[in-house]
Amino acid sequence: DEAIEEIRAKAEDVPEVYNVYVVDKEGMLVGFLPLKNLIVAQASQKLKDVLIADVISVPTEMDQEEVANIFRRYNLVSIPVVDELGRLVGRITVDDIVEVIEEEASEDMQKMAGIADEEEIRETSVFKISFGRLPWLLVGFVGQLIAALVLFQFEASLKDIFLAIFFIPMMMAMGGNSGIQAATIVVRGIALGELSPDDTFKRLSREIRVSLLNGMVCGLLLFGIIAIFYNPSFGLVLALSMLAVIINASILGASIPLILRRVGVDPAIAAGPLITTFNDIIGLAIYLGLVTASLQYI
Amino acid sequence: DEAIEEIRAKAEDVPEVYNVYVVDKEGMLVGFLPLKNLIVAQASQKLKDVLIADVISVPTEMDQEEVANIFRRYNLVSIPVVDELGRLVGRITVDDIVEVIEEEASEDMQKMAGIADEEEIRETSVFKISFGRLPWLLVGFVGQLIAALVLFQFEASLKDIFLAIFFIPMMMAMGGNSGIQAATIVVRGIALGELSPDDTFKRLSREIRVSLLNGMVCGLLLFGIIAIFYNPSFGLVLALSMLAVIINASILGASIPLILRRVGVDPAIAAGPLITTFNDIIGLAIYLGLVTASLQYI
Structure with missing residues (x-):
């Protein structure tokens, strides 16, 4: 399976891989492939047959709180980020989102308590x-x-x-x-x-x-x-x-x-x-x- | 690689796989293997050579808020759960933890506002x-x-x-x-x-x-x-x-x-x-x- 070879080669450079996002020649996001599926797939299968075309993505300008709500709603581990033309420009992983959620909650609590600038707990x-x-x-x-x-x-x-x-x-x-x-x-x-x-x-x-x-x-x-x-x-x-x-x-x-x-x-x-x-x-x-x-x- | 074959067979039954936890004959947790490493690994390598022995686990009785803090601190996607003897009994994935974090924050905010029973926003x-x-x-x-x-x-x-x-x-x-x-x-x-x-x-x-x-x-x-x-x-x-x-x-x-x-x-x-x-x-x-x-x- 060529796809596996290619991903193997690239995966070494990326710290955490859970899903592989697939783009067409123009760089448009066309689908994704969980690593699990890649392992389960038979060597004879073609990429387009194992690909999941129904992929949720977020635009670059979306607020981090909204992105966090999407992760929560769909139980995601990573999400692709696309520009206004639908081209893949990056991904957000859930460990960033865990930080975001904690931060947003802390920020809201502090605002509700009348603290104007965010106060570090160890400040x-x-x-x-x-x-x-x-x-x-x-x-x-x-x-x-x-x-x-x-x-x-x-x-x-x-x-x-x-x-x-x-x-x-x-x-x-x-x-x-x-x-x-x-x-x-x-x-x-x-x-x-x-x-x-x-x-x-x-x-x-x-x-x-x-x-x-x-x-x-x-x-x-x-x-x-x-x-x-x-x-x-x-x-x-x-x-x-x-x-x-x-x-x-x-x-x-x-x-x-x-x-x-x-x-x-x-x-x-x-x-x-x-x-x-x-x-x-x-x-x-x-x-x-x-x-x-x-x-x-x- | 035998390990891949085995994991392939099993992975079909598990909804989300990010890490594979490895146990010895007694069921004791001895290490883990991120799926990524499994794909990157050469077919000739032995499981014990690609295994990461330094694995963070949590005991069954740990409070969910503490588990969430461990996920946050170590940027984890999943964590193995062990019993008091160190035997693997299950795993917790980050999508559960995202729920836990949101829930704990909501609960704390409500308690701070003097709401005794947790109130559903859509109640x-x-x-x-x-x-x-x-x-x-x-x-x-x-x-x-x-x-x-x-x-x-x-x-x-x-x-x-x-x-x-x-x-x-x-x-x-x-x-x-x-x-x-x-x-x-x-x-x-x-x-x-x-x-x-x-x-x-x-x-x-x-x-x-x-x-x-x-x-x-x-x-x-x-x-x-x-x-x-x-x-x-x-x-x-x-x-x-x-x-x-x-x-x-x-x-x-x-x-x-x-x-x-x-x-x-x-x-x-x-x-x-x-x-x-x-x-x-x-x-x-x-x-x-x-x-x-x-x-x-x-």
Whole structure:
């Protein structure tokens, strides 16, 4: 078998061979041959008879995250890379892809935690680490100055019903946690290619129903505790605030990454401090707005 | 070459072959042969001459995350699995590992977002999604009831200097964000096997220095703003509180995952609502404690 002889000669120069890609005279990719098939093939068989013509390839300009998703979807070990004319220009092997997948996951996690420049786990420069983390801390800082102004607007209500102050941390935290839960699922779904733009409406409606359910459970619990230890009408205001804050946070958490994708920004940066800061400001306004509106009934 | 004939016969039954593992009469793994070498080998060569004896294997009971780290470290395509006596019992191929890596990353991200049961991105049952997310929301709920009690303890100080209330969201958020940044790096480092137990002290000292720097930057900024618009002594109290809250949050964020690893709990569950809730409670106590201690100077 001539093909085997040829591959033997070439294989010595290439570090890892799993599949042999076959091109025609113009360099166009026409098929591939797993090494296994080459060994199993009978010496009498012709290359074109053992060749697998149905070959998945990727264009040179494809994003590495997308390439990784193709490897995952089709369980590949290597993939040929072709130029815009379909000519073979190289191959990507799965060991590169394993690196890519780990890196992309690390990058997304760090972005979700509000780390701007990718931080090496073994990074030793305190200044480098600090510079990577400061930008999002400062975005949060500005956001919380706005939150302070929101509280300032409601100074009169807060003085009227001082007890409302004690539940500021709870409203912030419950909104924050619900928002991050929704955002994480959406960001991961986008990264793995499992959430197409067509799913947007379905995803949002699902998040709203989940937040309605979770908001009611948490709201009822809070109502019960406050009704027993203080009074039912304040309990009701807190419960309704909790429900509204959780629904608002979930909608923001799910929609901000979807909007960012649409405008071409990495959704992962949204799922951290950005959503939490938005949620804090809007959540506090909802909570104190409801308290103010119901002051006469409490 | 007899070996080729034998492998040819067997290869037809196995879906993907990249390496052939060679065992002795007792079934003990003695080496491996990449398919490429098999093709390149001359027909006259003996198996033992082309065999690579230096073969990495994993025991049957190894955790899949560790196996994935070995694939990554050594750029493997397949790895033999041996029992406790060193006998070959099977192999793991890289396409399984790609799945494992994606799954582990998704799982860690979800745990860090406070999602208890792993949630499928395409999950359609609102109840299933809700049940997965509620446990950590309820942990946060209980934590924030404690935060409300902390505020209640400082009622007198809050009434004395009402302005302190407006900065409650800022202290919570800055602590929360710093804690999550530190925790994410530690959790990811542990997952990738890049943070050994010996690194604990170094890691903590690095986080303390980073938080000292970031806390000073944010604290100075806050001091400047408050000194200009209100008064320098209250600015100083806020700045010192900010510094203390950020340092505390970073230490907690870095050490809780390290402690959880030591006691055999997945560190990823720590890096979300758990650390944030702790940070909120302790952060508020630090902030209001400092305000109370300096009431006479403000």
